[in-house]
Amino acid sequence: MSTITIVYSVLGVICTLILALIVGTFLPGFERKYIQARIQQRIGPPTTSPGIIAPIKFFFKENISPNSPVPSLYKSLPIVCFIVVLLILLALTPQMYFFGALASIIAIVGFLKVEKVAYVLMGSLSKSVMSLGLSFPDTVKGAAHPNTEKVYLEDISSNRAFRMIAFGSFPFYLALFIPVTITGSIFLGDIVAYQQANGPFIFTLAGFIGAIVFFIGYMILLNEYPFNILKSKADVIEGCYMEYASKYRSFVYLTKGFLMFTLGALFSVLFIGIPPNIFSWGIIVNILVAFIFSILMGVMSAFSPVFTYRQFYPVVISSSLLGVLALAIGLL
Amino acid sequence: MSLKPFSRARAVHLMLVYTGGCNGCDIEIVNCVLSPKFDIEQYKVFLTWNPREADVLVVTGPVTKLNEKPLKEIYESIPNPKAVIAAGSCALMGGVYKNIHGDIPSEEIMGPVENIIPVDAKVPGCAVRPEDILSGVVATLPKLLEAD
Amino acid sequence: MTEENKPVKQEVIETEVAMGTVHPAALEPYRVRLFVEDEIVMDAEITIGVNHRGIERIMEGLPVEKANALTEKVCGICSNAHIWNSVLTAEKGLGIEVPERSNYIRIIMGELERLHSHFLFLGHGNEVLGHETFSMRVFYLRETVMELLRMIGGNRVQYGASIIGGVRPRCEIDEMRTQKILEGMDTLEKGILDFADRFVLDPMVKSRTEGIGVITQKQAKELEVTGPTLRATGIAQDLRVTMKEYEDFDFDIITMDDGDVRSNLLMRALEIPESIKIIRQAVKNLPKGPILDRSWEMFDCDSIKSYIEVPRGTLYHSYAIEEGRVRGSIIRTPSMSNIGAMQTACIGDHVTDAQLCIVQCDPCFTCTDRAIKVIKI
Numbered sequence: 042m043s044t045i046t047i048v049y050s051v052l053g054v055i056c057t058l059i060l061a062l063i064v065g066t067f068l069p070g071f072e073r074k075y076i077q078a079r080i081q082q083r084i085g086p087p088t089t090s091p092g093i094i095a096p097i098k099f100f101f102k103e104n105i106s107p108n109s110p111v112p113s114l115y116k117s118l119p120i121v122c123f124i125v126v127l128l129i130l131l132a133l134t135p136q137m138y139f140f141g142a143l144a145s146i147i148a149i150v151g152f153l154k155v156e157k158v159a160y161v162l163m164g165s166l167s168k169s170v171m172s173l174g175l176s177f178p179d180t181v182k183g184a185a186h187p188n189t190e191k192v193y194l195e196d197i198s199s200n201r202a203f204r205m206i207a208f209g210s211f212p213f214y215l216a217l218f219i220p221v222t223i224t225g226s227i228f229l230g231d232i233v234a235y236q237q238a239n240g241p242f243i244f245t246l247a248g249f250i251g252a253i254v255f256f257i258g259y260m261i262l263l264n265e266y267p268f269n270i271l272k273s274k275a276d277v278i279e280g281c282y283m284e285y286a287s288k289y290r291s292f293v294y295l296t297k298g299f300l301m302f303t304l305g306a307l308f309s310v311l312f313i314g315i316p317p318n319i320f321s322w323g324i325i326v327n328i329l330v331a332f333i334f335s336i337l338m339g340v341m342s343a344f345s346p347v348f349t350y351r352q353f354y355p356v357v358i359s360s361s362l363l364g365v366l367a368l369a370i371g372l373l
Numbered sequence: 374m375s376l377k378p379f380s381r382a383r384a385v386h387l388m389l390v391y392t393g394g395c396n397g398c399d400i401e402i403v404n405c406v407l408s409p410k411f412d413i414e415q416y417k418v419f420l421t422w423n424p425r426e427a428d429v430l431v432v433t434g435p436v437t438k439l440n441e442k443p444l445k446e447i448y449e450s451i452p453n454p455k456a457v458i459a460a461g462s463c464a465l466m467g468g469v470y471k472n473i474h475g476d477i478p479s480e481e482i483m484g485p486v487e488n489i490i491p492v493d494a495k496v497p498g499c500a501v502r503p504e505d506i507l508s509g510v511v512a513t514l515p516k517l518l519e520a521d
Numbered sequence: 522m523t524e525e526n527k528p529v530k531q532e533v534i535e536t537e538v539a540m541g542t543v544h545p546a547a548l549e550p551y552r553v554r555l556f557v558e559d560e561i562v563m564d565a566e567i568t569i570g571v572n573h574r575g576i577e578r579i580m581e582g583l584p585v586e587k588a589n590a591l592t593e594k595v596c597g598i599c600s601n602a603h604i605w606n607s608v609l610t611a612e613k614g615l616g617i618e619v620p621e622r623s624n625y626i627r628i629i630m631g632e633l634e635r636l637h638s639h640f641l642f643l644g645h646g647n648e649v650l651g652h653e654t655f656s657m658r659v660f661y662l663r664e665t666v667m668e669l670l671r672m673i674g675g676n677r678v679q680y681g682a683s684i685i686g687g688v689r690p691r692c693e694i695d696e697m698r699t700q701k702i703l704e705g706m707d708t709l710e711k712g713i714l715d716f717a718d719r720f721v722l723d724p725m726v727k728s729r730t731e732g733i734g735v736i737t738q739k740q741a742k743e744l745e746v747t748g749p750t751l752r753a754t755g756i757a758q759d760l761r762v763t764m765k766e767y768e769d770f771d772f773d774i775i776t777m778d779d780g781d782v783r784s785n786l787l788m789r790a791l792e793i794p795e796s797i798k799i800i801r802q803a804v805k806n807l808p809k810g811p812i813l814d815r816s817w818e819m820f821d822c823d824s825i826k827s828y829i830e831v832p833r834g835t836l837y838h839s840y841a842i843e844e845g846r847v848r849g850s851i852i853r854t855p856s857m858s859n860i861g862a863m864q865t866a867c868i869g870d871h872v873t874d875a876q877l878c879i880v881q882c883d884p885c886f887t888c889t890d891r892a893i894k895v896i897k898i
Contacts, residue, residue, distance in 0.1 A: 081657040083409035090384050090417050097380040098428075103453035107425075170424060170450045173539050175443040177568075179552050185566045186556055189537040197538060197560065197872060266651065267725070274545045275649050275876050276538075279423050286425040286452045345725045347651030349871045350560075352728050390543050391550050393572040396887040397597025397678035399548055400641060407648070408660035422545040439571045440550060443542055469594050470574040473583070481575045500597060500678035 050136035056319040057134050058127065061306070064328055065298035066093040068335045076339025092298045096291035107284035108168040115166040118159045119285060119292035125152045125159075126296055130303045135316040138230035145227045146217050149307065153213075153262070157206045160271065163281035164199025171278055198280030201271050205261075208357055209268075213258025215364030219251035220311045222371035229310060236314025243312040250367035252312050257360045259304050259334060263297070266342030273347045305331030378518040381428070381454075385418045385510060385517070388427035388451075392444055392484070394434030394468065397500035398461040402431060405503030418510055424450040429513055431506070432492075435463040435470050436484035448490045454520030456513035459486040460496040460506060468499070535559075538872065542571050546649045546876035551886045555867065555875050562875050565867040567860055572890035580840070580850040585611050585819070586685065588847040592838070593679055595852065596888040598641065600679050601634045602831035603852075603888075606838045608683040614825035614842055615685070615817055623687035623812040624766055625803045626694055629702070630673065630682045631831075632796045632803070636709065637666040638832035639789040639796075642883050643716075646786050649880050650729060655720070662712040669705045672698060687813035699804050706797045717790045730783035734866035734878030737780060744861035748834025750882045753788045754780035760830035769806070770799050782874075785881040819845045831855060833883050854888035 070088040078085025087094075109115040129152050131137055132144045142148060168174065172194045180187045220242055221227050224235045242248030261268045272280030282293055306317045309330045315323035348356065387406070391399045405411040406420040413420070421427050424447050436444060448457070462468050464486045471482045486492055493516055496509040541552040550571040556564040576595055580588045592607040593600045605627055612619065640663035647655035667677050673692050674680025682692045694702070720726060736746065741754045751758055752775060759774045761767045775791045777784035819842070826839040834855025841848040859882045866878035 077653070078412075078414070081409055081654050082661065083412040083657065084415035085412070086414040086417060086419070087383070091419075094380050094417075095384040095386075095419075097376060098384045101377045101380065105425075105450075105452045108450075170446050171422075171543065172541070175446060175542060177439065177443065177539075177542055177552050177571075179539065179554055179566075179568050184568075185554070185564060186537065189556060190535065192536045192538060192557075194538065194540070197557075200560070266653075269651075270873060273651060273873055274422065275651060276540070276546070276872050278545055279426075283423055284425055290426065343654045345652070346647075346729045347873060348725075349729070349873045351871070352725070391548075393550055393574065393890075394887070395594050395597040395600070395679075396549055396885065397600070400597060401678060403548065404641075404660060404663075407644070407656065408664055409657050410661060410664045422543075435574070437571060437573060439573075440542065447543065469591060470576070470579065473587070473591060474579050479575075479579075481573055500676075502677065 053319050054131065054134050054136050057317050057324070058130060060319060060324070061130055061302045061317065062295075062299060064331060065300075065302035066096075066295065068092060068298045068301045068331060071332065072335045072339040076336055077343045080340070080343040092294070096294040099286070099291035099294065100288055102287040104287045107286070108170065108174065109166045109284060110168070111166055115163065115284065116289050118163050119289050119296060122156050122159050123292050123296045123299070125155050126300050126303050128152055130299075130306060130317070133229065133303070133306050133310050133317055135230075135233070135318050138228070138233075141228065144229045146221055146229070147227055150214055150217060153210065154206070157202065157210060160202035160281050161199050161206070164195045164202055167195040167281060167284040168193050169195060169278075169283035171283065194277045195281055195283055198271055198277045202281065205271065209261050209353075210258065211357060212254050212360040212364055213262055215361055215368065216251050216255035216258050217311065219247055219254075219364070219367050219371050222368050223247060229316070233310060233314050233316055241313045247367045247371040248312055250363055250370070252308070254360050254364040254367065255308055255312070256334070256337065257356070259308075260338055260341065261357075262304065263300065263338070265338050267345040267348045268353070269347060270349060270353065275347060301335055302331045305334050308334070381517050382514060383417050385429055385514075386421045386427050387413075387418050387429045387431060387510065388421055388424060388447075389431045389433070390444055390447055392432060392434035392440040392464075392486075393437035394461060394463040398433035398463070401500050401503055402433065402460065402506055405506055411503045411507075413507065416507060416510075418507070425452065427451050427455070428517060429456050429458060429510055431458045431460050431509075432464050432486045432490075433461050433501075434484075435467045435482045436486055436489055437481055438483055441483045441489055444489055454517050456493040456516050457486070457490055458494045458496060458506070458509045458513060459492045460498075460501045460509065462497060462499045465495050465497060540876070544876075546880070548645060549884070549886045551884075553875070553879065555872060557872055560872050562867045562870055562872060565864045565875065567864055567879070569860070569886050569890050572887050574890070577850045577852060580847050582846050582848070584845055585842060585847055588840070588850070589683075589685070590681060592852065593681055596854070596885055597678050598638050598885055599634060599831045599833065599836075599888070601630050601674075601682055602829065602836055603838075604681060605631060605683045606827050606829045606831075606836050608685055609829065610825050610827040610838045610840060611685050611842065613827055614822040615819065617686055617814070617817045619687050620811050620814055621808040622810045623814075625807050626688045626692055626812060627683055628766060628770070629694065629800055629803050630670075630680065630688075630692070632800045633666055633670055633673075635796045635832045636793060637663060637670065638883075639793050640666060642789050643786060646782075646877070646880050649877050650726065652726060655716070655726075658716060662709060662716070665705050665708050669702055672701060684813070686815055686817055687811070690813060693812055694804070694807065699807070702800065702804055706800055710794060710797050713790060713793045717787065720787065720790065727783070730786065731781060732779075733782045733870055733874050734881050735779065735781045736862050736866050740865055741780065741862065744865065745858045746834075746862045746882075747855045747858055748830070748832070748883075749788050749792065750785065750834070750859055750862055753777045753785045760828060760835055764829060767799075770802050772799050782877055782881045789883075824849060833885055834859065854885065856883070856885045856889040859884065860889070
């Protein structure tokens with residue numbers, strides 16, 4: 042191992058991360074303008090506005106202290122989320138595969154769990170001015186049930202995030218383990234090597250079913266339209282993100298696009314066998330996958346209403362069953 | 374042009390607070406954002422319902438008694454720089470509800486909006502036209518751009 | 522809802538979620554307190570009064586014409602219905618026969634307003650459902666109606682078409698306007714039927730709306746529900762059948778069976794073609810003659826009542842005239858009696874559906890803000 046190789050790999054990792062960030066900032070705007078707005082027969086916002094200009098704008102806003110029992114913890118959570126996504130992408134780059142335990146499916150599942158737990162904490166720590174915060178004399182004499190315990194809207198969102206941990210992310214984790222059953226190894230390096238030798242998994246039956254399950258899990262993980270019960274406008278307004286302002290809100294915005302790219306890259310590692318690496322042409326496949334996923338997601342979300350649990354459970358159960366089927370096929 | 378005003382001019386988040394008018398203005402404004410015919414998003418203006426995210430607060434209605442405190446609270450929770458647009462004749466001068474009985478003071482109406490929070494742009498009309506809301510947003514831009 | 526017929530006992534209720542007065546799912550300021558257990562609504566209480574502007578009080582002592590203009594500001598959605606009924610009240614008391622042509626123009630305005638109100642309901646309902654595309658499509662169609670209203674009335678929201686003795690001269694419907702109305706009706710009919718097809722066939726929307734927010738016929742009768750919300754439970758009651766203004770017109774009363782969100786939304790979508798039918802008849806048979814009769818005299822009369830059917834149900838206006846001024850004005854709007862239905866519809870549904878259940882009754886709290894309590898009769 043010469044120093045040149047180390048410098049090269051560090052440079053490669055950093056360049057890959059920067060490229061991912063740049064591509065990630067375009068994804069939300071791309072989805073909003075070219076998919077949803079076109080379906081809705083309108084012009085839509087400029088591609089750059091939702092993803093990159095808005096975070097920059099929030100960065101220059103006044104830094105207020107949020108209405109929260111623990112403001113410092115609440116403020117740190119979006120940064121934690123951002124770092125978690127960064128670590129996932131880091132684990133996906135081929136230069137990092139020698140880390141072993143970090144570059145494995147188990148580590149990625151762990152990182153994603155951290156993100157989910159962050160939602161629960163965010164929800165329970167946020168006490169927004171909307172709803173209960175607005176002073177309104179509604180518990181006056183003659184009101185129904187005057188002595189009930191009052192909760193903020195974000196508390197409902199927090200409860201929902203908790204349920205999401207229990208069942209919502211199930212299809213996604215099942216999909217992650219389909220390549221493991223085929224390859225027989227939890228290390229990303231082995232999965233990539235196997236696919237480069239034997240062809241991408243997406244062209245096998247198990248891999249194809251796995252890809253469908255992965256996509257459903259991807260939408261649930263991103264809280265996009267049919268699955269956005271966590272932050273549905275009809276009741277909890279924005280859910281756990283309610284109190285973020287200025288820099289912290291810009292992190293929330295950046296994380297969304299970045300997560301979209303990272304999950305796309307995860308798909309191309311697990312099912313196509315092409316890791317994100319700035320030094321190979323394979324990176325174009327990564328970017329393409331990220332864009333195709335956002336197109337599919339845009340189409341899906343434009344044509345569906347918000348799912349409540351009544352629709353959510355069947356979708357999760359049926360896609361989990363599909364996932365189990367794919368696992369079984371993979372094992373055979 | 375530095376990055377600060379550049380970004381502020383290209384992503385404006387707009388929040389609507391209705392304070393008890395006749396509903397006409399609210400529908401015209403929400404409609405102006407929602408309907409593909411006007412589509413305010415193409416002018417880089419986004420509708421939000423979270424005061425922490427908002428830059429521009431649009432207030433309609435003459436501010437009834439029960440709405441005075443919520444309006445103040447929402448205004449205070451918007452981080453700086455912020456601008457307020459009073460839309461519709463009720464928000465500008467209390468409308469027909471405050472003025473039809475001449476000098477007799479009104480018990481119900483606390484408005485106009487100026488009495489409660491500082492107003493930066495005034496959009497006249499009963500009800501306001503969606504186009505005018507856009508020009509109102511444009512009129513508040515200098516304040517947003519020049520702020521630190 | 523009164524104390525006796527509360528469906529759930531106090532001890533079961535865990536938490537209270539308050540929404541409002543500013544909330545994205547509501548177009549108007551009101552407060553709803555949802556009593557929730559494991560995200561299922563156990564009881565709901567809607568508090569209005571946020572919008573109270575005291576319109577009936579400030580109407581007291583105003584000249585009748587001015588008071589009529591003020592009633593238009595009761596509501597921004599059904600503004601024409603309010604001024605129409607208020608003018609009808611005065612005409613009834615003063616014994617004025619309006620020219621036939623002006624009556625037809627009033628009906629055209631009334632039906633156009635019903636169209637725009639129903640389109641608004643569909644758009645808003647779909648938005649609360651979370652279906653942005655449907656809501657955009659409906660709002661795009663609605664713009665056609667708004668343009669027609671602007672063309673006839675001169676404004677997009679408050680048109681002030683009716684005055685005592687007829688309609689304002691600027692609302693005269695000439696050859697060019699007739700043509701435009703007919704063209705608009707063709708666009709709307711095609712658009713709404715396409716929408717209804719899409720809405721019926723969409724499985725995701727079906728599973729979201731079916732069986733949600735059910736109001737049974739018995740409950741509807743008990744709560745004195747009116748308008749399309751009542752018709753969605755299967756009771757064919759429409760005041761337009763008995764109104765003498767609508768005598769010449771041929772239309773059907775649409776009813777649905779279930780009383781849930783789905784039948785409420787479809788109900789309005791299917792009422793739109795009926796309104797289009799009325800407008801086409803009115804434009805085709807528009808009688809010749811003057812549109813305004815100024816030869817009436819003001820005299821004192823006792824309290825006069827008038828009921829008409831507006832987009833949301835039955836509207837009631839009453840006042841007495843004394844020396845050309847209004848005395849003792851009472852306005853009872855349809856949403857007032859539908860508040861009970863809104864509260865009942867929420868019970869047993871998920872929190873995300875709660876606002877949808879309120880929206881399905883087509884609330885217009887701006888109209889209603891003079892009620893203190895919903896009393897069971």
